[in-house]
Amino acid sequence: MNESVKNFYSDNHRLKIAAYRGGYLPNERRKIEAGLRDGSIAGVVSTNALELGIDIGGLDASVMAGFPGTISSAWQQAGRAGRSSSVSLSILIASASPIDQYIIQHPEYFFGKSPESGWVDADNIYILLDQLKCAAFELPFKDGELFHSNVDEFLNYLEENGILRHAGQKWYWSDRSYPAENVSLRTSTPENVVIVNTASGRNEVIGEMDLSSAKFMLYKGAVYMHQGDRYIVKELDLENHRCYIEDSKENYYTDSIVKTDIKMLNQDDVSMHGGVECIEGDVLVRSQATKYKKLKYHTHENIGYGEINLPADEMHTRAVVLVFRESSMVGKVFAEIAEALKTEIIQKLGTLLKNIAPVFLLCDPRDIGIAERVKDTEFANPCLYIYDRYPGGTGISEGFLKNIGRIVEGAYELVSGCPCESGCPSCIGPTSGGFAFIEAGGAGAGGAGTAGSDDAGSMGPDAADNMGQGAADNMGEVNIKLMVIDFLRKWMDAWARSNK
Ligand SMILES: [Zn+2]
Structure with a gap:
C-alpha cells in the first residue's frame, strides 16, 4: 500500500475505512470490530481473518478480491454482508490466477457444489x-x-x-x-514472534507473526506494513521471538527468494494411475530464504537485492511423487520432449497442477507445495512432488492422488480453453515471450537441472530467461503452451487406455 492508497483508506474524512488482518494485536482488532458494529467505521479491507467467528454486524456489501480458494470460504466471505434484514450484495472480482479463471469459466461448478463437501479426509x-x-x-x-x-x-x-x-x-x-x-490449526501455531516498533524509543508491540512465516517475511531489511504505515525490520531475534522495526519512508516492498529442498524419508505405497507411477510417503521439506528482492510500488520494478542470514525451516510432511518413468506410457511421452525444453515444461505442468488442484481438493492453493525435477536424484527420472504444507500433513497429498484423474482433466480444460496465444498468468504462467527456442536437432543443454520453483512469487521470469541459453541461428520456434496441452492430452489418452 503506498501513500496515495493510504490516504484513500484512512484520511478520507467522510468515510472511515480500516485495515484488518490476523497479525494485529487483539485490542486493535476488537476496536475495529466495535467500530464496524457501531458504524464509526464504514468499511474494512481485510484478509480472511474476518471470515469466521466474528460478528461484524450489518455490512451491506462485500467485495472479494479474487476467489478465496475454497467454496466454503467464498460463501463465508460473501455472508459477511447482509446481517440485517435488508438486501445485500456480494461481488467476486476474479484475478488472473488459474483457479479464479476456472471458477469464472465454470460458474456451475461454484453454484452447483455444496460447500459441505469440503475436503477433510476423515480416513487420514x-x-x-x-x-x-x-x-x-x-x-x-x-x-x-x-x-x-x-x-x-x-x-x-x-x-x-x-x-x-x-x-x-x-x-x-x-x-x-x-x-x-x-493439533496444528492453520495460523495458530504456539510460537509467535512479537513485532516491536522501536520508533522514538517507545518499544511498542504492534503485531505478531508465527515463527515459521517470520523467517520469510521479517528478515533484517524487510519492509513490514501495518495499517497502511511502512516499517523496516532492524533485527529478527529468533531466540527471544522478537522482531524490532522502525519507520520507513522507502518506496518499495520486499519479497524473499526461497529455496526449497525435498527429501523422501519413507515410501508407504506405490501405485500406477493412468500410466504414471505414484509414490506416497513422508518427506522432509527444507526451505531457506537466502536473498530478498526490493520491488517498487505500482510498477513492481526490481530495484535491488539484499541478503538474508537465517536458519532454514524444516518440516516433516506427506507427499505424493509422480514419477514419469521412461518405461511407463506417460513417461515415454515426456522423454520424447526435446531435452532443452524439459525443465520449462515440467515447471509449467507443476504450476498448473498446483493451481488447479485446489478446485477439486477444496483447499487453498497455499496449502499445496510442489517441486519439479527433470532428473530426480532419488528416482532417477522426471518427477513432480506434491506435498502438504502443514507439518504431518492434513490429507492433501492423499486427496490429490484420489482426484488425480479429474485434476489432470481440469488442467487440460483450463489451459486448452485459455484464449492466450502462448501462456499467460491465467493458465501455465508467462513463458519466455511466449515462445522458446530449441536447436533444430533436438538435444540441447538442460537435463540434470533440479527445480524447486516453489518460492514466494518468483515464478516465471527467471525460469523463462534460462530458456534463452544456447539460442543459436539454427533454432526452431516452439510454443510451450501447445506442448503442455499436447502432453496433457497424451496423458489423458494413456489414462483412458490404461482403464480399458
Ligand atoms: Zn493463458
Whole structure:
C-alpha cells in the first residue's frame, strides 16, 4: 500500500475505512470490530481473518478480491454482508490466477457444489489419530462407541503406545501431554514472534507473526506494513521471538527468494494411475530464504537485492511423487520432449497442477507445495512432488492422488480453453515471450537441472530467461503452451487406455 492508497483508506474524512488482518494485536482488532458494529467505521479491507467467528454486524456489501480458494470460504466471505434484514450484495472480482479463471469459466461448478463437501479426509491416519486423542482426553471411549469405522484398531494402537489405557470396558487417557496442543490449526501455531516498533524509543508491540512465516517475511531489511504505515525490520531475534522495526519512508516492498529442498524419508505405497507411477510417503521439506528482492510500488520494478542470514525451516510432511518413468506410457511421452525444453515444461505442468488442484481438493492453493525435477536424484527420472504444507500433513497429498484423474482433466480444460496465444498468468504462467527456442536437432543443454520453483512469487521470469541459453541461428520456434496441452492430452489418452 503506498501513500496515495493510504490516504484513500484512512484520511478520507467522510468515510472511515480500516485495515484488518490476523497479525494485529487483539485490542486493535476488537476496536475495529466495535467500530464496524457501531458504524464509526464504514468499511474494512481485510484478509480472511474476518471470515469466521466474528460478528461484524450489518455490512451491506462485500467485495472479494479474487476467489478465496475454497467454496466454503467464498460463501463465508460473501455472508459477511447482509446481517440485517435488508438486501445485500456480494461481488467476486476474479484475478488472473488459474483457479479464479476456472471458477469464472465454470460458474456451475461454484453454484452447483455444496460447500459441505469440503475436503477433510476423515480416513487420514494423521487427522484421525489426533482427533481420537483429543476426544479420549476429554471423555473416555466406551467399547463399541462409534467414532470411525476402524476405531477399535486405532484405540488398540494408542494403547500399545501407552497413550490410552483399556480398563472396565472403557479407554482412558493415560499420557501426560495435552493432545490438542499438537493439533496444528492453520495460523495458530504456539510460537509467535512479537513485532516491536522501536520508533522514538517507545518499544511498542504492534503485531505478531508465527515463527515459521517470520523467517520469510521479517528478515533484517524487510519492509513490514501495518495499517497502511511502512516499517523496516532492524533485527529478527529468533531466540527471544522478537522482531524490532522502525519507520520507513522507502518506496518499495520486499519479497524473499526461497529455496526449497525435498527429501523422501519413507515410501508407504506405490501405485500406477493412468500410466504414471505414484509414490506416497513422508518427506522432509527444507526451505531457506537466502536473498530478498526490493520491488517498487505500482510498477513492481526490481530495484535491488539484499541478503538474508537465517536458519532454514524444516518440516516433516506427506507427499505424493509422480514419477514419469521412461518405461511407463506417460513417461515415454515426456522423454520424447526435446531435452532443452524439459525443465520449462515440467515447471509449467507443476504450476498448473498446483493451481488447479485446489478446485477439486477444496483447499487453498497455499496449502499445496510442489517441486519439479527433470532428473530426480532419488528416482532417477522426471518427477513432480506434491506435498502438504502443514507439518504431518492434513490429507492433501492423499486427496490429490484420489482426484488425480479429474485434476489432470481440469488442467487440460483450463489451459486448452485459455484464449492466450502462448501462456499467460491465467493458465501455465508467462513463458519466455511466449515462445522458446530449441536447436533444430533436438538435444540441447538442460537435463540434470533440479527445480524447486516453489518460492514466494518468483515464478516465471527467471525460469523463462534460462530458456534463452544456447539460442543459436539454427533454432526452431516452439510454443510451450501447445506442448503442455499436447502432453496433457497424451496423458489423458494413456489414462483412458490404461482403464480399458
Ligand atoms: Zn493463458
